[in-house]
Amino acid sequence: MPSVMLRKREDGKLIFYVAKKDLEETIESLEFDSPDKWGGEVVLGDGSKYAFEILDAPPKIPLTLQAKRL
Amino acid sequence: MAAMTREETEALIQEVLEVYPEKARKDREKHLAVNDSSLEKANKCITSNRKSLPGVMTVRGCAYAGSKGVVWGPIKDMIHISHGPVGCGQYSRAGRRNYYVGTTGVNAFGTMNFTSDFKENDIVFGGDKKLSKIMLEIEQLFPLNKGISIQSECPIGLIGDDIEAVAKKATKETGKPVVPVRCEGFRGVSQSLGHHIANDAIRDWVLENRDGDDSFPTTPYDVAVIGDYNIGGDAWASRTLLEEMGLRVVAQWSGDGTLAEMEKTPKVKLNLIHCYRSMNYIARHMEEKYSIPWIEYNFFGPTKIAESLRKIAALFDDTIKAGAERVIARYTAEYEAVIAKYKPRLEGKRVMLYIGGLRPRHVIGAYEDLGMEVVGTGYEFGHNDDYDRTIKEMGNATLLYDDVTGYEFEEFVKRVQPDLIGSGIKEKYIFQKMGVPFRQMHSWDYSGPYHGYDGFAIFARDMDMTINNPCWKNIKAPWKNQVANDEAVKAVA
Ligand code: SF4
Numbered sequence: 001m002p003s004v005m006l007r008k009r010e011d012g013k014l015i016f017y018v019a020k021k022d023l024e025e026t027i028e029s030l031e032f033d034s035p036d037k038w039g040g041e042v043v044l045g046d047g048s049k050y051a052f053e054i055l056d057a058p059p060k061i062p063l064t065l066q067a068k069r070l
Numbered sequence: 071m072a073a074m075t076r077e078e079t080e081a082l083i084q085e086v087l088e089v090y091p092e093k094a095r096k097d098r099e100k101h102l103a104v105n106d107s108s109l110e111k112a113n114k115c116i117t118s119n120r121k122s123l124p125g126v127m128t129v130r131g132c133a134y135a136g137s138k139g140v141v142w143g144p145i146k147d148m149i150h151i152s153h154g155p156v157g158c159g160q161y162s163r164a165g166r167r168n169y170y171v172g173t174t175g176v177n178a179f180g181t182m183n184f185t186s187d188f189k190e191n192d193i194v195f196g197g198d199k200k201l202s203k204i205m206l207e208i209e210q211l212f213p214l215n216k217g218i219s220i221q222s223e224c225p226i227g228l229i230g231d232d233i234e235a236v237a238k239k240a241t242k243e244t245g246k247p248v249v250p251v252r253c254e255g256f257r258g259v260s261q262s263l264g265h266h267i268a269n270d271a272i273r274d275w276v277l278e279n280r281d282g283d284d285s286f287p288t289t290p291y292d293v294a295v296i297g298d299y300n301i302g303g304d305a306w307a308s309r310t311l312l313e314e315m316g317l318r319v320v321a322q323w324s325g326d327g328t329l330a331e332m333e334k335t336p337k338v339k340l341n342l343i344h345c346y347r348s349m350n351y352i353a354r355h356m357e358e359k360y361s362i363p364w365i366e367y368n369f370f371g372p373t374k375i376a377e378s379l380r381k382i383a384a385l386f387d388d389t390i391k392a393g394a395e396r397v398i399a400r401y402t403a404e405y406e407a408v409i410a411k412y413k414p415r416l417e418g419k420r421v422m423l424y425i426g427g428l429r430p431r432h433v434i435g436a437y438e439d440l441g442m443e444v445v446g447t448g449y450e451f452g453h454n455d456d457y458d459r460t461i462k463e464m465g466n467a468t469l470l471y472d473d474v475t476g477y478e479f480e481e482f483v484k485r486v487q488p489d490l491i492g493s494g495i496k497e498k499y500i501f502q503k504m505g506v507p508f509r510q511m512h513s514w515d516y517s518g519p520y521h522g523y524d525g526f527a528i529f530a531r532d533m534d535m536t537i538n539n540p541c542w543k544n545i546k547a548p549w550k551n552q553v554a555n556d557e558a559v560k561a562v563a
Contacts, residue, residue: 005358010365017354024454025111045111062361
């Protein structure tokens with residue numbers, strides 16, 4: 001379960017950053033991204049997949065979250 | 071020599087790799103690449119931040135070097151104890167030329183070496199007692215110090231000393247921050263992990279010190295300069311530009327910086343990152359905890375400076391935007407004169423770089439402003455995200471080499487035949503003896519600053535002075551220089 005730091009890039013894209021793994025990728029898709037449900041499976045720019053826990057509201061970004069590698 | 075094609079460059083890499091045993095070849099192959107600027111991500115072409123191969127010559131440093139030498143060392147009003155044997159600190163003392171104002175030994179300590187000078191006894195019985203004693207001595211001899219950092223050298227981690235406990239006790243006794251840093255040299259694959267550990271230590275032991283204290287008056291234009299180590303005065307040359315455009319620079323991390331500046335940084339509106347590699351961690355942390363946005367900028371060469379000033383100004387109101395334009399306009403005549411003077415002498419010259427944190431990509435623009443071309447570049451300890459940012463800056467089919475070995479670098483130079491090499495002191499004399507003009511690009515070869523418009527003028531002069539130095543014509547013994555001989559004979563006849 002890597003610790004992932006989420007931030008918004010200048011162009012508005014979400015960036016998925018894992019310091020330990022030296023991984024900095026854009027988030028291409030997020031399973032749930034609505035005002036009442038957020039999280040689930042994410043697909044990164046390099047095609048790898050992770051999953052966040054599902055929250056009932058979009059969190060304030062930047063934020064460090066735990067993600068599971070799929 | 072004409073530019074190499076992609077195939078030629080690929081063939082060169084293969085040829086250089088040939089001498090290695092198979093296992094080593096497989097490993098090194100991943101670290102050498104031909105640039106393809108159409109790629110988005112560097113991990114498709116190059117691997118970085120891996121353990122160096124045993125037996126090859128790497129020029130990397132250790133985690134202690136990353137923490138003491140780079141991040142903590144320049145903070146001038148703190149005393150940084152090189153905790154362990156004397157050599158690690160003494161052999162790296164003041165080599166980086168982080169300039170500062172202050173009276174050394176009284177209220178600034180940048181060029182001094184403090185060490186616990188471990189002996190066999192300390193290794194056998196532990197050094198915690200000695201460390202406590204040193205802190206008291208420091209308080210007596212240098213009462214104006216603002217705090218102490220304990221920079222662990224290799225043995226500390228090996229013998230399991232509890233420096234955190236000593237630090238807490240000392241803080242209680244003196245009332246000043248004492249920061250234990252677990253940057254033992256054996257951690258990680260290069261100095262890069264040392265930067266990260268140092269950033270984490272600042273996060274845990276310094277950054278929160280003034281949380282909830284609003285006595286520091288802020289303005290909407292407060293910024294912090296992060297990752298400028300004031301080498302040869304770099305941070306000063308950068309700071310003047312930012313202040314001229316109307317911003318207030320609250321803190322310099324860490325060149326000519328102080329503990330108080332670091333503690334006040336969480337109050338700023340924007341963090342400006344110059345050396346991304348060594349300080350992005352703390353910027354990311356401040357973004358998350360204090361909602362301070364950060365951006366990267368580049369103050370090498372007028373093109374990149376103007377680009378960066380505008381990028382920074384875009385995040386502020388119209389007065390700052392106008393300020394940025396005013397600054398650019400004010401220096402235009404000055405830098406155009408520099409380009410007019412040096413470009414004719416430097417145009418078309420080809421450069422190979424092999425440096426550390428930010429320069430393998432940041433200085434490319436400055437060379438291009440002078441009409442020069444960077445044909446090869448590489449990082450000692452870069453990560454993937456550094457190469458991501460580099461492939462766009464470099465031309466197609468140019469060489470990229472990560473953690474290059476002494477042998478590979480020499481072979482590349484022999485074949486590519488650059489007009490100038492920019493790298494470190496360990497490479498300098500090898501290449502000068504090979505007859506290739508060389509600039510030491512870590513501490514600017516005893517020159518600088520190179521940042522900002524003022525720095526660009528010095529940069530251009532230094533490059534000209536090196537490349538067009540008459541000594542290069544005399545490297546070859548006259549009787550070996552057939553062409554020159556024939557001409558001399560003709561002249562006599
Ligand atoms: S690797 Fe260890 S012994 Fe060598 S300089 Fe670094 S801290 Fe000192």
